[in-house]
Amino acid sequence: MDKTVAVVGGGVAGLAAAAALNQLGYRVLLYEKEAFTGGNVRNWDRLFPKARNAREVVDELASSLTGLTEIATGTFVNSVKSTDGLFEIESSGRPAYADAVLLTTGFELFDARKKEEYGYGIFENVITSADLEKMFASSGKPLMADGSEPKKVAFIHCVGSRDEKVNKPYCSKVCCVTAVKQAVEVREALPECEVYNFYMDLRMFGTGYEQLYKEAQVKGVNFIRGRLSEANETRTHQVMIKAEDTLVSRPLQITVDLVVLMVGMSPAGSTMTILKSLGLLGNEDGFAGIANAHTGSTLTLKKGVFVAGACSGPANITDSVNEARAAALRIHQYLGGV
Amino acid sequence: MADFGYSLVKSGKTDLDTAGNALARSVSEAEPGFNLCIACGCCVATCSAGRFTNFGFRELIHRIKRGEEKLMIAEAEKCMLCGKCTLVCPRNINTRNIVLLIRKHAIIKGL
Amino acid sequence: MKQEGKRSIWNDYQKEIADDKFYYVRSCIRQNFFPGSETAFLKILREVLEKDVFDDRHHTTCTGIGYHAEVVPLETTMTVVGRNFALMKEAGYQNYVPSCVTSFGIYTEILDSWHHFPEVEARARENLDKATGRTFEIPGNLAHTSDIIFKFRNEIAAKAKYMLVNKTTGKPLRVVDHIGCHYAKMFPQKGIGGAEYPYVLAGMVEAWGGEVIDYPERRHCCGFGFRQYLVKANRGYSISCSKKKFESMEPEKPDFIIANCPGCAYFLDRWQYALAEMEGKTYGEDGHGIPSLTYEEVAGLVLGFDPWELGLQLHQVPVESLLKKMGVAYDPESKFRGANGEDLGQPESPLNLKFYE
Ligand SMILES: Cc1cc2nc3c(=O)[nH]c(=O)nc-3n(C[C@H](O)[C@H](O)[C@H](O)COP(=O)(O)OP(=O)(O)OC[C@H]3O[C@@H](n4cnc5c(N)ncnc54)[C@H](O)[C@@H]3O)c2cc1C
Ligand code: SF4
Ligand code: SF4
Ligand code: SF4
Ligand code: SF4
Ligand code: SF4
Numbered sequence: 001m002d003k004t005v006a007v008v009g010g011g012v013a014g015l016a017a018a019a020a021l022n023q024l025g026y027r028v029l030l031y032e033k034e035a036f037t038g039g040n041v042r043n044w045d046r047l048f049p050k051a052r053n054a055r056e057v058v059d060e061l062a063s064s065l066t067g068l069t070e071i072a073t074g075t076f077v078n079s080v081k082s083t084d085g086l087f088e089i090e091s092s093g094r095p096a097y098a099d100a101v102l103l104t105t106g107f108e109l110f111d112a113r114k115k116e117e118y119g120y121g122i123f124e125n126v127i128t129s130a131d132l133e134k135m136f137a138s139s140g141k142p143l144m145a146d147g148s149e150p151k152k153v154a155f156i157h158c159v160g161s162r163d164e165k166v167n168k169p170y171c172s173k174v175c176c177v178t179a180v181k182q183a184v185e186v187r188e189a190l191p192e193c194e195v196y197n198f199y200m201d202l203r204m205f206g207t208g209y210e211q212l213y214k215e216a217q218v219k220g221v222n223f224i225r226g227r228l229s230e231a232n233e234t235r236t237h238q239v240m241i242k243a244e245d246t247l248v249s250r251p252l253q254i255t256v257d258l259v260v261l262m263v264g265m266s267p268a269g270s271t272m273t274i275l276k277s278l279g280l281l282g283n284e285d286g287f288a289g290i291a292n293a294h295t296g297s298t299l300t301l302k303k304g305v306f307v308a309g310a311c312s313g314p315a316n317i318t319d320s321v322n323e324a325r326a327a328a329l330r331i332h333q334y335l336g337g338v
Numbered sequence: 339m340a341d342f343g344y345s346l347v348k349s350g351k352t353d354l355d356t357a358g359n360a361l362a363r364s365v366s367e368a369e370p371g372f373n374l375c376i377a378c379g380c381c382v383a384t385c386s387a388g389r390f391t392n393f394g395f396r397e398l399i400h401r402i403k404r405g406e407e408k409l410m411i412a413e414a415e416k417c418m419l420c421g422k423c424t425l426v427c428p429r430n431i432n433t434r435n436i437v438l439l440i441r442k443h444a445i446i447k448g449l
Numbered sequence: 450m451k452q453e454g455k456r457s458i459w460n461d462y463q464k465e466i467a468d469d470k471f472y473y474v475r476s477c478i479r480q481n482f483f484p485g486s487e488t489a490f491l492k493i494l495r496e497v498l499e500k501d502v503f504d505d506r507h508h509t510t511c512t513g514i515g516y517h518a519e520v521v522p523l524e525t526t527m528t529v530v531g532r533n534f535a536l537m538k539e540a541g542y543q544n545y546v547p548s549c550v551t552s553f554g555i556y557t558e559i560l561d562s563w564h565h566f567p568e569v570e571a572r573a574r575e576n577l578d579k580a581t582g583r584t585f586e587i588p589g590n591l592a593h594t595s596d597i598i599f600k601f602r603n604e605i606a607a608k609a610k611y612m613l614v615n616k617t618t619g620k621p622l623r624v625v626d627h628i629g630c631h632y633a634k635m636f637p638q639k640g641i642g643g644a645e646y647p648y649v650l651a652g653m654v655e656a657w658g659g660e661v662i663d664y665p666e667r668r669h670c671c672g673f674g675f676r677q678y679l680v681k682a683n684r685g686y687s688i689s690c691s692k693k694k695f696e697s698m699e700p701e702k703p704d705f706i707i708a709n710c711p712g713c714a715y716f717l718d719r720w721q722y723a724l725a726e727m728e729g730k731t732y733g734e735d736g737h738g739i740p741s742l743t744y745e746e747v748a749g750l751v752l753g754f755d756p757w758e759l760g761l762q763l764h765q766v767p768v769e770s771l772l773k774k775m776g777v778a779y780d781p782e783s784k785f786r787g788a789n790g791e792d793l794g795q796p797e798s799p800l801n802l803k804f805y806e
Contacts, residue, residue, distance in 0.1 A: 113454070116645035117426075122454035162376070163428040200378045229383035229426045230645075232665040233450055235700055240665045244379025249397055251383050386630070386670040386690065419517055420670060421554075421635040425644060441519070 003335050004029060006089050006098035008077045008274065011039020012317050013309025013324040014104035015061035018069045020328035024337060028069040029089070029096055033076040033270075037062055039106050040310075041317060045136035048174075048181040048316075049208030057317065077270065079277030085304060090277075100304045100331050103274060103288055104324065107265040107310040110160025110168065118159065118261055123233040125150075126259045128159075129178055136182075141189035142258055145237065150193055150257035153186050154241060155179040156228050157199040161264030170285045172264035173314040176203045179262045180212050183221040196222045196254065198243055206316060226252065231259060265314040278305055288312040298327035306331055357405025360447075365402070365439045371431035375399050381423030381433060387416050395423050395433055402440070411449055414440040450663060455646050462643035466600045467544035467590040471502045472537040476549030477510035479711035485760025486711070487548065489749040490594055497608060497752060498601055503542055508533050511552040527573040530559050534585035535577065543589035546597060550710035553593040554631025557639050560587065591639075593632065595709035595744050599641055599649045602656040610753030613659030615704075616776035621660040622704040625739075626650035627694075627717060629710025630670050650707050653744055657751045659704075666697035672720070673712040688727075691720040695732045698739070705771050706741040717741040722765040725802035736803040738766030750777055757783055767804055 005021050007014045010032030018028040036042060038058035047054050065071075075093040080101055082088075087098045112120035112128050120126045124145040127135075135142050144150050157179055161172040176199065183195045197216075202223070204210045217223070226243035234240055239259045245252040267286040275282055275289070280300050283289045288307045291299035298306050308327040309320035366372040375396065382394040393416040402410045414437050423433040443449075471494065480487055494500045512529050515521030537545060547553045563570035577583055598605070613622045628647040633640025642648025645668070651661040672690025694717070698706075708714035721738040725731050733739045741764070742750075749759045750772075756779045761768045772779050785793045798804045 113457070116458055116643065119454075121457070122451050122646070124451065158428075164430040165426075165428060200376060225379075226383065227378035227380045227428065229380045230668060232667065233663060234665050242383045244382035244394065244396065246377055246379040246382075246396065249382075249392075249394055251385070251388055251394075386672075387686065391686065420630050422630065422670070425634050425637070438523075 003027065003099045004097070005100045005102060005331055005335075006080070006087060006096070007031065007102045007104055008080075008089075009039065009104035009106050009268075009309070009311065010034075010037035010071065010073070011104060011106045011309060011320070012041050012057065012061055013106065013311075013320040014039070014102075015058070015065065015324075016321040017102055017104060017308055017324035017328050019061065019064040019066075020325045021331065022066040022068040024328060024332045026068065026331070026335070028065075029098060030065075030069050030071045031075050031077045031089070031091060031093075032071065032073045033092075035074050037071065037073065040109075043130060044133045046181075046185070048177045049206065049212050051181075061321070077274060080274055080305075082278060082302070082304065087304065099335055100306065101278075102306045102308060102327055102331065103271065103311050104307075104309045105268045105271045105274070105288075105311040107314065108268050110166075110172075110264040110266045112159055112261045112263050114166050115159055115163075115261070117230040118156065118228065118259070119231050119233065119239070120261060123231065123239055123259075124237045125233075125239055125257060126231065126261065128261045128263045129155075129175065129182060130263065132182055132260050136185060136189075142186055142260075144257055149190055152194045152254075152256040153196070153258045153260060154239075154254065154256045155183055155195070155197045155260045155262060156241075157197065157262050158227065159261040159263050160266065162200065168264055168266065168285075171203060171314070173203065173205070174316050175262040175264060176201075177206065177209045177212060179260075180204075180209075180216045180221070182260065184212065184216050184219055187216075187219045187221060194222070195220070196224055196256070198224050198226055198228055198241075200225070200227050206318070224252065265310060268311060271311050275300075278302055280305065283313070285313070298323055298330050304334060306334075352404045354405070358407050359403075359405060361407045361411070361440065361443055362403050362405075364443045365436055368439050369432055369435050371429070372399065372436055374429040374431055376429055378428060380426040380428065384422045384426050386420050386422060387418050391416055393417070395437075398440075399436070408449065411440060411444045414444075458646050459642045459648040462638065462641060462648070464592070464596065464639065464641050465590065466592045466596050468600065469500050469544075470542055471500065471544050471546045471597065472540065472542035472588075473502050473504045473594075474508055474533060474545065474547045474552065475510060476547070476552060476711055477514060478715075479549060482711050482715040483743050483746065483760055483763060485749070485758065485763070486743040486745040489745040489754060489759055490548065490598070492754070493601075493605070493745070493748055493752065494597070498604060502546075503540055505536055505540055508536050511547065511549070511555050513549065513551040513555050516555065517551070524572070524576065526555065527559055527569070528576040528580065530556060531573045531577040531585045532581060532583060534588060535581070535583035537588065538584075538586045543586075545588035545591050546594055547591075548594040548711075550593065550595075550629030550632045551712065553591075554635055556591055557636050560591065561636065563587070593709070595632075595649050596641060598744055598748055599652050602653045605748055605751060606656045606658075609657060609751045611751055611775045611777050613654060613657045613747075613751070613775065615774045617774075621658055622771075622774060623662050623702060624654045624659045625664065625667075625698050625701065625703040625706045626654065626661055627667075627671060627706055627708040627710075627713050629708070629713050632709060650709055650744055653747070654707060657747070662698075662701045662703060664698040664701050666694045669694055669697075671708070671710075671713040671716045673716045687716070688720050688723055691716055692724055695721065695724070695739070699732045702734075703739055704774060705768075706739055707744055707747055708741065709744055711743065714741050714743045718765050722799055722802050726800055729801050731802055733766070734770065736801070737770060738802055740764065740766050740768045740771045742768070742771075750775065753777075755779070757786075766802070769806070
């Protein structure tokens with residue numbers, strides 16, 4: 001068998017798919033626009049639900065690749081042309097051909113500056129969940145702009161999700177549990193620091209997530225059911241935030257040292273461009289369209305083109321990796337291996 | 339009737355079997371956004387009227403849906419139609435129109 | 450505060466503003482609150498900038514207060530608005546310039562609803578036709594008077610006699626800007642700088658040498674809100690709103706407040722008096738209040754208009770502290786003299802708010 005599969009995107013989904021395809025005997029061309037594989041997960045510190053080190057996950061997946069995978073890092077895929085069942089990959093590198101294409105282009109973080117009223121990029125002490133992961137990785141704790149330790153931190157759920165004002169009506173799925181995880185981590189790193197989570201609904205869908213929520217309560221995290229209407233900077237560069245405490249039906253305000261915006265998952269820009277070049281469409285939220293939600297989540301409407309991971313909608317690592325492996329089997333079927 | 343020095347207490351629970359839904363129906367027919375609230379409370383947090391009264395737009399919607407029509411028609415009077423809630427509502431609900439429709443219903447029905 | 454962040458948002462909210470041939474529309478309250486503001490606006494446009502501004506004696510206000518107080522139904526308001534548009538067409542103008550923020554909000558909202566519901570526009574046309582036989586055209590450009598002054602802020606700066614700079618220290622004056630709710634909160638795209646960090650007044654202050662300062666309750670309503678103010682029993686909410694703002698801006702030690710809505714400038718001025726008398730609390734320097742001005746008054750001062758000609762004697766919080774900081778020449782003696790020099794007498798001094806030096 002001498003068939004080649006092009007995998008576009010070297011995040012956890014792309015890595016897991018490439019490894020599975022190798023095991024099934026396929027040559028894989030793995031494209032990654034960045035200098036390293038691992039995708040967004042490379043930027044996380046410890047993962048929910050059990051605080052596993054994120055690098056470890058990436059390394060495990062990367063080390064399961066065999067010599068059958070050729071990794072093209074620093075190579076951006078612009079488009080894919082299909083002629084008679086053969087796919088031509090147009091990238092910033094040399095042109096190449098493949099017998100099937102798997103899109104694992106993943107997601108991009110919502111640009112928090114678009115929620116102007118929360119002041120990201122304007123107020124000193126407003127950061128995103130991704131910024132906080134970097135702080136955990138570099139110093140093990142959250143820090144204010146002046147380098148000091150915060151005494152009060154607020155996590156704001158649903159920033160750039162469930163919000164028609166920024167054209168992101170969907171739920172990003174992982175940010176509730178990420179917020180709860182990070183809240184626990186702040187309490188552990190700075191036991192004197194008060195933590196408040198402002199949520200609309202706590203969507204704890206995965207195994208171990210509800211337990212994490214309870215752990216946060218045990219550790220003294222305050223949960224306030226209300227969505228922020230605005231944030232304002234004070235003279236001392238603290239942030240005053242306003243919400244309704246909907247459980248007691250009263251407007252509420254609090255001044256905190258650090259605000260963490262739980263930014264949602266937005267479709268990666270190139271997903272749509274590549275789909276279009278193949279004559280395919282995205283779904284209503286701008287992620288890759290799939291054949292059907294129950295039994296065809298890795299198939300597209302075009303034979304030979306497959307999707308996996310967060311490029312078809314918000315997903316955690318578990319689901320991204322599982323989908324990637326499922327896609328490998330589907331590709332195996334398509335290429336006549338079964 | 340006999341007075342034994344105590345009286346019967348009326349249940350305070352919402353009884354959806356008997357609650358009135360005329361107001362909720364007339365408003366939601368004219369403004370389907372009425373049904374889209376996710377109870378996030380943003381409107382209340384930003385409301386100019388709610389800071390100093392116990393008025394809240396979120397509660398207004400949900401209590402109308404629970405049949406508290408008379409009380410909520412009076413509550414709707416407190417809205418100043420400033421539109422700040424429209425600016426923040428994540429479901430893009432035309433909040434001001436809802437208040438106007440509540441008042442319109444009250445006038446038409448003579449409530 | 451990271452200034453670059455704010456600037457990038459300002460860049461996202463640009464708005465087209467006509468540069469000549471304006472059809473000017475009056476506010477119902479502003480002539481009484483701050484009569485000099487309107488005169489200053491017309492004088493700046495006509496004499497300083499040499500623009501064509503038409504002030505039509507047949508036009509009326511937008512009925513906004515009546516609409517917000519629910520004595521005028523929206524349909525009537527739309528017909529009245531249609532009539533003003535018809536008058537503009539008859540006068541041969543296209544650029545509609547309302548001077549009240551609430552009016553601006555009403556026009557924006559009505560144009561938006563006509564755009565989305567043509568049948569509503571058709572009904573307004575029919576009503577207007579039945580009532581007056583007139584027909585209207587949708588304005589080519591709709592801009593608030595503050596948009597116009599914003600547009601010409603640099604021209605005004607080029608002719609400035611005084612800057613918003615403290616003459617003694619050489620430092621920029623610290624200015625708190627307050628934007629009327631209806632300017633951009635309903636339609637952020639229609640306001641310069643959007644709803645969260647409006648640039649319309651900040652741009653003027655910057656161009657004229659001052660420094661805009663932020664404070665936590667910057668976005669909060671001044672409290673005028675017709676329904677709150679018109680009913681006396683509700684006035685407590687109104688003054689409490691203003692108090693919240695004063696308390697929040699006080700630590701910033703602002704030199705003055707600038708507002709783009711007649712209601713806001715007025716209430717931020719008068720409530721300081723009421724708060725001083727009710728609670729003995731003042732928010733400016735040693736017993737003084739914080740002067741609260743309209744942008745036209747500020748533009749007028751910058752251009753060297755006489756403060757009393759600008760009507761600044763009508764402020765409850767005296768503006769002399771500001772005049773001194775800017776180095777504006779003025780005659781204290783003529784503060785309370787009529788146009789013909791006649792002595793109008795001196796107002797009684799409030800108990801707690803310093804009125805005379
Ligand atoms: C703040 C935050 C914390 C999270 N924490 C956890 C956690 O603790 N546990 C958990 O299970 N999940 C977590 N997640 C979710 C997790 O990040 C995703 O499940 C995972 O990243 C999805 O992997 P992916 O490979 O599908 O996409 P990505 O990680 O987005 O990888 C896609 C890759 O494709 C590349 N690419 C895109 N377009 C092109 C192109 N045109 N050419 C070449 N390369 C391209 C990108 O550079 C990227 O490397 C978190 C998410 C967020 C936002
Ligand atoms: S997972 Fe939670 S925080 Fe994220 S969008 Fe959904 S509800 Fe909001
Ligand atoms: S609402 Fe009552 S029953 Fe439910 S978790 Fe809280 S205390 Fe328990
Ligand atoms: S329109 Fe009414 S409900 Fe909405 S913020 Fe204004 S006063 Fe509150
Ligand atoms: S802001 Fe909108 S969705 Fe949120 S509670 Fe108010 S009406 Fe409901
Ligand atoms: S700030 Fe006050 S006067 Fe100005 S528009 Fe708002 S309510 Fe009206």
